[in-house]
Amino acid sequence: MKIGIFGGTFNPIHYGHLRAAEETAERLLLNKVIFVPTNITFDKKETLLEPEKRLKMINIAIKSHERFEASDIEIKRGGFSYSYDTIIQLKHIYPQDELYFIVGVDTYLGMKNWKNGKKILDIINFIIVSRACKEPDLKNLTKLKNFLPDELRNGIVSDYTENRLITSKNKLIYFLKITGLDISSTNIRNNFKNDVSNLFLLPNEVINYIINNKLYL
Numbered sequence: 001m002k003i004g005i006f007g008g009t010f011n012p013i014h015y016g017h018l019r020a021a022e023e024t025a026e027r028l029l030l031n032k033v034i035f036v037p038t039n040i041t042f043d044k045k046e047t048l049l050e051p052e053k054r055l056k057m058i059n060i061a062i063k064s065h066e067r068f069e070a071s072d073i074e075i076k077r078g079g080f081s082y083s084y085d086t087i088i089q090l091k092h093i094y095p096q097d098e099l100y101f102i103v104g105v106d107t108y109l110g111m112k113n114w115k116n117g118k119k120i121l122d123i124i125n126f127i128i129v130s131r132a133c134k135e136p137d138l139k140n141l142t143k144l145k146n147f148l149p150d151e152l153r154n155g156i157v158s159d160y161t162e163n164r165l166i167t168s169k170n171k172l173i174y175f176l177k178i179t180g181l182d183i184s185s186t187n188i189r190n191n192f193k194n195d196v197s198n199l200f201l202l203p204n205e206v207i208n209y210i211i212n213n214k215l216y217l
């Protein structure tokens, strides 16, 4: 099976995430996408909503989508959430499967600061999706290569037909330009705080959960 792993704070999940997962799954023929909300994130300064509530909203949002799943492994592990640890864990859970780690391009550009950021690209395939208004040109493989950690740039091969790079460890890094939805959880949280409509930015059921539980006030 080809499995996409989509990590994030999902504070809250919105149509930008859902559409990215859907387009990625369809175009790269992923059998499923697993959403993995963080427990605590080391680079998020604002107070995060409790992880269980963020997971609950994911489950509400993906309820009727067979291809989508949510995982509580980062929450169960506790403490700070590092993608490296999650990937190692998932590789043990799915030893026979082809795993793809999905990130938005803003996340990709910040990877140099991650724990084991360089190692991660050696152990799992990557899918980098565009984010409206935030991208460098995702068709420019030569430029994208320059954002990789120095050690990794050597020995990498550009595969222009698939718009992907092939690392010296034979892992794939895909760059996908997807439908640009300029939606962010930060804007959504601000809208809730300021009593501004969030309709059509995230599923209605999630909006109702947020209102009923008086979140993001």
Ligand code: ATP
Pocket (backbone or CB within 6 Å): 007, 008, 009, 010, 011, 015, 016, 017, 020, 102, 103, 104, 105, 106, 107, 129, 130, 131, 132, 181, 182, 183, 184, 185, 186, 187
């Ligand atoms: P925040 O504003 O709190 O940072 P966010 O909207 O960026 O929230 P995250 O939970 O930080 O959402 O993102 C999880 C992953 O989804 C990241 O890899 C991010 O790049 C990607 N992502 C988020 N929003 C979009 C979007 N609108 N289109 C494509 N990818 C997105």
Ligand code: MG
Pocket (backbone or CB within 6 Å): none
């Ligand atoms: Mg973000």
